[in-house]
Amino acid sequence: MRRLLVASLLALSASGAFAAEIPGLPKISTERREQLVRDGFRYDKLPPELRARIDQDETQRLCTEYRNEPPPEVAAHIEKLARDSIVFPQDGNFLGDWKKGEALSLNGYGLRMGDDPKRQVGGNCYACHEMSPTELSYGTLGPSLKAYGKLRDYDREAIKEAYIKIYNPNATVACSTMPRFGTNKILSIDDIRHILAFLFDPESPVNRAE
Ligand code: HEC
Incomplete structure (x- = not known):
């Protein structure tokens, strides 16, 4: 021990x-x-x-080597690796069902020894982010995502950027500590669409904050 x-x-x-x-x-x-x-x-x-x-994969090795502060050319290389790994939804539709997205954001199941492979793995977003103001238990490693869609006028480019962020956060912040949900196959494209709906649907509690 x-x-x-x-x-x-x-x-x-x-x-x-x-x-x-x-x-x-x-x-x-x-x-x-x-x-x-x-x-x-x-x-x-x-x-x-x-x-x-x-x-360690190449990204982790480089981030370790530079203590998460790689010089610009190394950061650009890491960000390119991340961008190249991203698969976009074929039908161009980024939004699923916000209720399923809420459940996935709360769900921290998965990636542990002995886990049931048939059970849905969660995104565990609340471990690091505030999202819906009705959920009082959340971590603060990441920025608050309260009213995320509303603050961005539900803009399509912002939705696409959030897809990229969730699929592989290293695409925009080379040594991000957020998990690479899509690239590492933690969440499926459909799972990410549901979570995006939780962030961007005007009916979602995330956007109904005071
Ligand atoms: C281990 C902590 C951690 C987890 C878990 C996590 N994130 Fe993050 N997230 C971060 C950090 C740190 C940042 C800020 C650095 C960055 O942008 O990479 C961030 C940034 C973001 C951003 C960009 C915010 C902005 O500035 O506009 C979004 C969107 C986001 N996260 C969504 C999610 C979603 C959705 C989930 C769950 C599927 C999730 N995160 C899970 C740590 C986390």
Whole structure:
């Protein structure tokens, strides 16, 4: 347990080749840190889908290396990778059913060991965002999304931008901490449409704030 905790702390503090400079903790190389994470999670015994959760992809590796502040050319490269991964709805329709979107925004199920693969995975948006003013429990890591559509006059370009944001937030903020819901197949295109309706339908409680 202690080993796991140390490994997780090191992973969180991750950055350049010799960057884990935290007072009281030893200075270690990126390679050593990666090894500690693997050891902590018994990497060799994990099924491939869980190994994939530990292996950093190019975006994560670059954001780690530059401590989430990549120079402009690296940021542009990451943003392009993200943009190229986005699949838009073929029929050009971005809005689904806001009630389903509300349920998905509240739902934090999924991506854990032992989860039922047949159960709907949620977006867990409230973990980081305020949305409907009727929901009092929300996190503040991300900006408030209260009255999101109303404040943008339900503009079609704004809807498309929000689709991009949810599908892959790194397309606009290279080292965003928001999950890449579409690219990482957490949510389907239909799920994202429902959530967009929750943000953009004038009837949605998100837009009926005082
Ligand atoms: C782990 C925290 C986290 C989760 C979960 C999360 N977000 Fe975010 N979100 C952020 C952060 C941080 C930002 C601001 C940085 C950025 O733009 O990438 C953000 C930005 C946004 C923006 C752009 C806001 C603006 O400035 O106009 C939208 C829209 C958004 N999130 C929607 C969602 C939706 C919908 C969900 C659920 C499907 C969600 N987020 C889940 C952290 C999160």
